[in-house]
Amino acid sequence: MKADLRGGTVHEVVMAGPSRPSDRASIRRTNLGLVLRLLRDSGPRSRARIASDTGLPRPTITNLIAELVELGLVAEGESERDGSVGRPSQAVEIDGRTICGVGLEINVDYLAVLALTLRGDVAFERRIAVDVRTAGPEAVLDRAAALIREAGAAVEATGARVVGVALAAPGNVDLGTGRVAFASNIGWRDVAAVDGLRRRLGRDAPALRLENDAKLGAIAEYLVASASDIHDLIYITGETGVGGGIISGGQLMRGARGFAGEIGHMPLDPGGRPCACGRVGCWETMVGLGTLLRHAADAGDPVHDPSLDVESRLADLRRRADGGDPRTLDALTRIADDLALGVALLVDVLNPRAVVLGGYFAVFADYLLPRVRDGVARRVIAADSGGCEVLPSTLGFTAPARGGAYLALDAVYQDPSGTA
Amino acid sequence: MKADLRGGTVHEVVMAGPSRPSDRASIRRTNLGLVLRLLRDSGPRSRARIASDTGLPRPTITNLIAELVELGLVAEGESERDGSVGRPSQAVEIDGRTICGVGLEINVDYLAVLALTLRGDVAFERRIAVDVRTAGPEAVLDRAAALIREAGAAVEATGARVVGVALAAPGNVDLGTGRVAFASNIGWRDVAAVDGLRRRLGRDAPALRLENDAKLGAIAEYLVASASDIHDLIYITGETGVGGGIISGGQLMRGARGFAGEIGHMPLDPGGRPCACGRVGCWETMVGLGTLLRHAADAGDPVHDPSLDVESRLADLRRRADGGDPRTLDALTRIADDLALGVALLVDVLNPRAVVLGGYFAVFADYLLPRVRDGVARRVIAADSGGCEVLPSTLGFTAPARGGAYLALDAVYQDPSGTA
Structure with missing residues (x-):
C-alpha cells in the first residue's frame, strides 16, 4: 500500500489520460513495450484479451502484435479458450529466442556470467573462482571481458545475439559514469568498470551498464516472488x-x-x-x-x-x-x-x-x-x-548475474523497436 | 530514481493510455481531482496552462473549473501573463476557505489539534498537556473528542465546515479497523480508537481515520520539502x-x-x-x-x-x-x-x-x-x-497533527465532487 502524494494513486493518474504531449511514434514505441511487458508478466494470451487488459483498441493490438512478430519478439502460441463459446482464439507469447541479455557479476572470490533469452530461459551460465581483491581491477576486467566474449560466442552459436550486458558490482556504483565508486570487500575505489570493459570488448560491443549486485539480485528475486503476489x-x-x-x-x-x-x-x-x-x-x-x-x-x-x-x-x-x-x-x-x-x-x-x-x-x-x-x-x-x-x-549465487541479464533485456521491453 | 518493474516508468504507463475500462462519471471525478491537485502542488494558473499541464482539452478544463468553482473549491485569482503577447488570462486558484480538515495527535504527554483549510492555512490550533499513559484510553478519547468538537466549533464560527478528521497515534495502527494495535510509550494495545471517537462525537461526526504519527508528520514535512525538489x-x-x-x-x-x-x-x-x-x-x-x-x-x-x-x-x-x-x-x-x-x-x-x-x-x-x-x-x-x-x-511539534489535517483533506483532492 502506497499513497502517492504528488498526484493520487498511479491508477488514477493513468485513468486521467496523457499528462503531456507526445508524438505518434513515441506512443507506438510505448505501446509496443506495454504489450511485450504484459506478455512477460502475465503469460501468453489472445489479442482480444490483450486489448481488454491494456484498454487499447483491438485494431491497434493487431498492428502492434504484427510488429512484435516481425521484430522476432513475439510468436503465435497455443490456442486459447477465453471462457467464451465459439472457436478458440490464437494466443501470442514472448518469443525472443534470438535475443539475449547478459549479466556479469564481480564478487569477492568469483566472477559469474549468465545469459537469458527474452523468454527468461538460461542460454549460458558460468562461474569461475577469482581472488578479485588480490588480482586487482585490470586483471579482473580482463577476465570479465573474456567471460562476456565466451557468453556471446555461445549465444551466437544458437543463432541468437546479445543486446546488452549489465555488470553487477559489490558496492556503491555510479550509474551515470559506469564507475564503481567504492567496494570495500574487493578493495575497489573509483574504478571505471564500464569504460574498462568497453575498451576490452571493442566498438561492436553491446550496450554496457553497471549496477549494484544486491539491487540486481533483488530484481531477479522479485520476478520470482511477484508470481506469489x-x-x-x-x-x-x-x-x-x-x-x-x-x-x-x-x-x-x-x-x-x-x-x-x-x-x-x-x-x-x-x-x-x-x-x-x-x-x-x-x-x-x-x-x-x-x-x-x-x-x-x-x-x-x-x-x-x-x-x-x-x-x-x-x-x-x-x-x-x-x-x-x-x-x-x-x-x-x-x-x-x-x-x-x-x-x-x-x-x-x-x-x-x-x-x-x-x-x-x-x-x-x-x-x-x-x-x-x-x-x-x-x-x-x-x-x-x-x-x-x-x-x-x-536462485542462489546466480541472482545478481540473472538480475543483470534481466536489466540488459529491459531496454528491449522499454523500446522493442530499438532492437531492429 | 526508481525503476517500476511492473510496467516501465510511471510516465510511460501514463502515456500508454487507460489500462482498464472506466465510466464517464469516474473519469470526470478523477479529472476534477487531477486539476485540484495541480493547483495545490503547482500554484495558481490560467485555464490554458492547466490544459497544457494536464494534457486535457481546453473545453474540458473550462467545464471542470466551473464545477470546482461551484463546489467552492476553486476561485478566480490574479491575472496571469503566460509569457505570450496579448491580454493576460485570468488565473484560477484553490479557494476552499469553507472546507477544513482536522488532525488530532495523541502523544505521550500531550494532545494536539490542528485544522487546515484546503488552501493550507491554519484555521485552528491547540495543544494540551495530558499524561496519556496514566489517564488511560477512555479518558484520553474523552479529551480528544472534546478537542475535535472545539476545533469544529471554531471552524464553523468562520463559516467553514470540517470534512474529515485524522487521528495520529504513536505506534502500530490498523487502518482498516481504526484500532491502535500497539503503542508502547502510552501503554495502548488493541484500542478501538476510531470507534471510540465516533461513539463520542455522534452520528453527524465527519469521516474519521487513523494513522501512525510519524507517517503523518512525514506527509506534512514532504509538502514543505517538495518545494525544494x-x-x-x-x-x-x-x-x-x-x-x-x-x-x-x-x-x-x-x-x-x-x-x-x-x-x-x-x-x-x-x-x-x-x-x-x-x-x-x-x-x-x-x-x-x-x-x-x-x-x-x-x-x-x-x-x-x-x-x-x-x-x-x-x-x-x-x-x-x-x-x-x-x-x-x-x-x-x-x-x-x-x-x-x-x-x-x-x-x-x-x-x-x-x-x-x-x-x-x-x-x-x-x-x-x-x-x-x-x-x-x-x-x-x-x-x-x-x-x-x-x-x-x-513544523516542530505540529507536524503529525498537520499531516493528519492534510490526510483528512485528501478525500477532497481524490474526489472533489464528494464534498458537495
Missing part, C-alpha cells in the same frame, strides 16, 4: 559482503542517488570486529561469509581457500553440518542469531512482505531459517512480524 | 518515542501492512537500558525525549513533570543550554552522537535526499545538528552522505 521484499546477499536490494510496491528502491540498500554496515556490534570498510562492528562482520568460515574452521582449513569455487567450499561445510560436526553447527547457530538481529531491524523499518536470503544463507537455509524466523518474530515490533516471511533464495 | 526523505519524530515516516520518490512508504518506519527499536545499544517495548538497548532508549531529560536533570527537576506542557519544559532546558550549563550541554552532545549513529544507518539503507528531525530535535537543532551532520558524514558508506542533508523540522 509479493511486491514488497528485501533481498539480502550472503557473500563476503552483505548487501541489500529493496523492492517497494513493485519498484526497485534506489534512493536519491542510487545508494539505497547499503545494509552490511549497520552498526550492530559496537564492541565488535573491524570491518573492511574501516568501521567497527558492522553487521557484515557478524554475518558475512568470512565470519561463518572463521567461526567454523581454523585458518589452514581448505574452506578458506579463495582459489576454490565458493559453492564447493560451502558443500564441504554442509557435509560437516549434515554429519553433526559441533563446531559447524555452532557456527551456524551464531550466524542465525546475528542474522535475525539485522533482519528484524530491516523488517521494522521497511515492513516487507518477504525477506529473501541469498548466497550462502540459501545454501544453509534448512539450518538457518527456523532460528532466524523465531528471532525475527520475537524482535519485530508489529505482531506476526508485520506479515513478513523469511524465505531462502531459489 | 526533495522527494526522498525520512522524517524522525523526537518525542518520548522515536518513530519514522519514509517518503520515497514522492510516495509515503507504508510497507506490506502499513508498519514501515518503526525505527525507534533498532537494537543499537546491546548492553543498554530496557525499553518501554520490553526489549533492551533500542535506539529510542538512546535518543528519546526521556533520555535527554534523564541525562540533563535529576528526577525531581520540573523538566520531568508531565503535567507541564512539553514546549515550556524544553524552553526551560534551552535556557540552561543557552546559559552554558555543562550538564545540559553534555546531555545534548550525547544525544547528538547517538542520533548520528541511527541516522547514518537509515541513510545507508534508504539513501534519502533529506532526513528531517522533528519534535525536540528541532527545538535544539542549533546544538544538535552540527555534530549530527559530522557523525553522519563520517559513518555513511556513500561519499558525501549519499547527497543527504540533515534538516530541522520547521
